[in-house]
Amino acid sequence: xxxxxxxxxxxxxxxxxxxxxxxxxxxxxxxxxxxxxxxxxxxxxxxxxxxxxxxxxxxxxxxxxxxxxxxxxxxxxxxxxxxxxxxxxxxxxxxxxxxxxxxxxxxxxxxxxxxxxxxxxxxxxxxxxxxxxxxxxxxxxxxxxxxxxxxxxxxxxxxxxxxxxxxxxxxxxxxxxxxxxxxxxxxxxxxxxxxxxxxxxxxxxxxxxxxxxxxxxxxxxxxxxxxxxxxxxxxxxxxxxxxxxxxxxxxxxxxxxxxxxxxxxxxxxxxxxxxxxxx
Amino acid sequence: xxxxxxxxxxxxxxxxxxxxxxxxxxxxxxxxxxxxxxxxxxxxxxxxxxxxxxxxxxxxxxxxxxxxxxxxxxxxxxxxxxxxxxxxxxxxxxxxxxxxxxxxxxxxxxxxxxxxxxxxxxxxxxxxxxxxxxxxxxxxxxxxxxxxxxxxxxxxxxxxxxxxxxxxxxxxxxxxxxxxxxxxxxxxxxxxxxxxxxxxxxxxxxxxxxxxxxxxxxxxxxxxxxxxxxxxxxxxxxxxxxxxxxxxxxxxxxxxxxxxxx
Numbered sequence: 024x025x026x027x028x029x030x031x032x033x034x035x036x037x038x039x040x041x042x043x044x045x046x047x048x049x050x051x052x053x054x055x056x057x058x059x060x061x062x063x064x065x066x067x068x069x070x071x072x073x074x075x076x077x078x079x080x081x082x083x084x085x086x087x088x089x090x091x092x093x094x095x096x097x098x099x100x101x102x103x104x105x106x107x108x109x110x111x112x113x114x115x116x117x118x119x120x121x122x123x124x125x126x127x128x129x130x131x132x133x134x135x136x137x138x139x140x141x142x143x144x145x146x147x148x149x150x151x152x153x154x155x156x157x158x159x160x161x162x163x164x165x166x167x168x169x170x171x172x173x174x175x176x177x178x179x180x181x182x183x184x185x186x187x188x189x190x191x192x193x194x195x196x197x198x199x200x201x202x203x204x205x206x207x208x209x210x211x212x213x214x215x216x217x218x219x220x221x222x223x224x225x226x227x228x229x230x231x232x233x234x235x236x237x238x239x240x241x242x243x244x245x246x247x248x249x250x251x252x253x254x255x256x257x258x259x260x261x262x263x264x265x266x267x268x269x270x271x272x273x274x275x276x277x278x279x280x281x282x283x284x285x286x287x288x289x290x291x292x293x294x295x296x297x298x299x300x301x302x
Numbered sequence: 303x304x305x306x307x308x309x310x311x312x313x314x315x316x317x318x319x320x321x322x323x324x325x326x327x328x329x330x331x332x333x334x335x336x337x338x339x340x341x342x343x344x345x346x347x348x349x350x351x352x353x354x355x356x357x358x359x360x361x362x363x364x365x366x367x368x369x370x371x372x373x374x375x376x377x378x379x380x381x382x383x384x385x386x387x388x389x390x391x392x393x394x395x396x397x398x399x400x401x402x403x404x405x406x407x408x409x410x411x412x413x414x415x416x417x418x419x420x421x422x423x424x425x426x427x428x429x430x431x432x433x434x435x436x437x438x439x440x441x442x443x444x445x446x447x448x449x450x451x452x453x454x455x456x457x458x459x460x461x462x463x464x465x466x467x468x469x470x471x472x473x474x475x476x477x478x479x480x481x482x483x484x485x486x487x488x489x490x491x492x493x494x495x496x497x498x499x500x501x502x503x504x505x506x507x508x509x510x511x512x513x514x515x516x517x518x519x520x521x522x523x524x525x526x527x528x529x530x531x532x533x534x535x536x537x538x539x540x541x542x543x544x545x546x547x548x549x550x551x552x553x554x555x556x557x558x559x560x561x562x563x564x
Contacts, residue, residue: 027307030307045395049391052307053384057304057307057308058384060304061384066374069351073351075360075361076361077360077475187364188475203360203361203475205350205368206367206368206374208372209368209371209372209373209377212373213377
């Protein structure tokens with residue numbers, strides 16, 4: 024399991040994201056994870072071996088390094104990227120759950136042939152109903168994690184700049200000792216770069232949140248002014264006779280409310296459907 | 303997530319590029335990314351460990367190295383390659399958006415849609431015209447800008463692309479002026495010149511592609527201007543073949559039509 028594995032897992036989520044969500048995912052993978060793996064890791068590679076203190080006292084080097092770098096930038100970024108990308112898995116799980124429900128419904132209505140099952144897997148879920156809430160929560164968590172890590176960075180490494188020289192007086196160093204950091208300028212450049220991309224990601228997440236909220240309000244406004252819309256069934260057109268229609272209605276009333284919910288608001292299925300009076 | 307993943311992402315863009323664009327992508331992957339990974343990274347691998355200063359003063363080596371190499375060549379090239387290859391994703395996103403629109407048209411049962419099934423839409427190659435032309439041209443423009451910016455950054459930081467053997471350093475805590483020796487300067491100079499040369503070739507290819515697109519655009523426009531002299535009532539809303547065919551069909555019922563080839 025490495026970054027490539029994470030990429031595989033998250034590419035699946037891409038399909039059910041908004042356009043802004045996809046841009047966010049591209050920025051994360053290309054400008055953050057890739058830069059981390061390809062460039063930043065080699066800059067911090069020798070951070071301990073090339074950290075030199077002006078003393079011959081054994082142990083002073085290690086103690087001073089540990090004092091000034093409680094956790095390395097690279098590890099912090101890795102944690103940040105993992106935590107920031109995982110809320111998207113909430114969405115993936117919810118989509119998988121909905122697909123499972125749709126397949127169950129197909130089986131119940133007697134349409135469990137491979138073609139329909141494939142179609143369930145392939146079609147894009149619209150971000151509406153409970154999926155909307157899950158999606159919004161995932162975006163909020165992303166924002167939260169980004170902000171928390173930016174703050175942690177600022178607390179641990181004030182000003183985001185890497186200095187050349189640090190003065191250390193931790194035991195066993197005799198008095199105050201000058202310690203020199205390796206590649207401070209390069210590290211500052213990459214810290215600033217990662218900070219900028221993190222800010223861009225925060226902006227993208229906020230834009231996505233605003234977009235989702237506005238879309239939901241607009242949809243609600245349309246629904247209020249046109250209450251007869253949104254009540255159609257994907258499966259209606261498959262069942263030409265009234266008898267079969269009634270059968271479905273009965274099945275639907277027997278199921279739990281989440282299924283009804285799903286049919287009501289899944290308009291990707293509406294395009295092919297006749298109106299279903301039970302919905 | 304590494305260069306291989308970037309190759310996978312950008313390989314898809316290849317289908318919708320011009321021939322020059324395809325050549326550019328090949329040059330990028332083989333002569334720049336591959337050389338970087340396979341050769342250059344090893345040359346710069348021991349750049350700090352083998353950077354030796356003629357002093358026993360602790361910290362002097364670190365400070366002098368940082369002073370002369372604010373950012374290593376390898377990292378600059380990696381950033382340059384990432385930035386230069388990402389505008390192609392704009393094109394990929396635009397193509398994906400068009401495909402999505404066509405699928406929607408197809409699902410709605412639009413008669414204008416000429417595809418038999420969804421698979422055909424997925425396989426279709428889009429011609430670079432209309433808004434896609436603008437996206438494509440902007441992506442080439444951005445590529446050029448990034449290449450130029452990074453070439454300038456290189457020149458600005460490393461004064462003439464050559465790696466000297468000896469550098470004289472007097473940053474604190476070095477006592478007075480200290481001689482510092484760079485590891486593998488000649489090999490580094492060779493690779494730097496190679497990467498600069500390939501970067502220039504890529505710039506030339508991008509400029510050529512831009513000229514080609516502009517020429518195609520103006521030719522198409524002049525052809526249309528020539529056609530519209532024979533069709534004074536005709537209004538071009540899209541620049542596609544489909545539109546020309548629709549025009550033929552609708553014009554048979556109206557004024558005299560002069561046939562045109564497309």
